[in-house]
Amino acid sequence: MRNPINFNHLECFFSLAKTLSFSKTSKELMIAQPAVSKQIKSLEAQFKMQLFIRTKQKVQLSCPGKNLYDKIWPLYSAMCARINEGVETTTKIEGKITFGCLEEVGEKVFIHALNKFKKTNPSIVFEVRFLKAVEIIEGVKSGAIDIGVVPDKIIQENIRIYDLLEEEIILVTGRQNADKKIGKIIELPFVAFRESDPLLEYYLRKVCPNIKLNKLNIEFVINSHKAMIDVIKQNNLYAVLPSLSIRKELAKNEIVNIGPVNLKSKLFLIHRDFEYIDRKIIMFRDFLKEFAKNIV
Structure with missing residues (x-):
């Protein structure tokens, strides 16, 4: 069932209840002042009560407005906090990254990059495969390898390639x-x-x-x-x-x-070219590119 409550209107109500100023609420929400008035009027019409007493000198909450604020502000703020927690959780990366690399340069160079990335992203699990270049390319194409490092520049459909190291x-x-x-x-x-x-x-x-x-x-x-x-x-x-x-x-x-x-x-970094690339792959790719810049 569709919820008739417009949360933009509620946000406007809570802001005005705190600022008691249409101009300040307008600046805080970055909307035009007439839009603030329109949203408050829409909310009053929906609840069938006057929420604010407006005079030329000041704006103040009415008794029904204060009662409404006291009842729903705790619920609204708790809901916003939970949403923010959810967003923060989704920004943390986790899961497995399969990394394919030539054995010698992998052991001498890139294993240090993986260790460093793991320290700042402890929920990541690495599977490292030391393979020949052709095996890495085939693994990336098939999806068995998320990110690979190869010695040859390849031009193939659905594979992104980046200069990594010289x-x-x-x-x-x-x-x-x-x-x-x-x-x-x-x-x-x-x-x-x-x-x-x-x-x-x-x-x-x-x-x-x-x-x-x-x-x-x-x-x-x-x-x-x-x-x-x-x-x-x-x-x-x-x-x-x-x-x-x-x-x-x-x-x-x-x-x-x-x-x-x-x-x-040169060594090149490759991965599959999806329309929506997994965030952990993007972060690890960008980390490797920065890591490579500091290798002398």
Whole structure:
């Protein structure tokens, strides 16, 4: 059943009961003064009672008006408080966020972002999946992953993409080789992430386009950047690695950058493009973008 009470009129009544001034109520509610008079008259007509006594000098509550105020103000204020509580509750984010990322940069960089976001949003539950780029993209497309970080800029329907981080792809070795002059790259002993190491292949394509990956002297294949660094330090080997994954080791001079050039590379943030995106996804996305700005 439709409630005949107009809550705008009630708000106007309570304001005027407190200010006892049509002009002050007009300013408080940010409506024209004639609109205040019209709303009070409509309320008086509905209740069939005069709520205010108006003279040229002043405005005051009538006895029926005071009785009405005393009876319904506590109910009205309690109702407003409950509504505000409900609104505050809806602004708190909760639930699960599934985050997909490349393993090495995820462990070295983004796990710190997740920890920081979790501290300020304790009701969020994270599911982190370290995957290949193609698996992250497929996961975002299918809805299995809420937000992903990938190394390639993709243009696909229903996926939003944002520039997130820029890093360098560099040729590194142990510090014991820092002063050695590197000869031909094809003669260097390498450790690779896998047999078809994408970073090593990318580096060759840009720096030594005449050298194919299968022609290199690859002595170790290890799918862990941390393990690759250990092998480099102990075996005088060389590797092509992303700067974000090895920035601490570079800073400590445990490994050194000896490449002729550093290649620029980017990481991108992706998520599904819905008309109404879940608020927690928006907040986490914006948090990651800000977090990335502070990474040196």
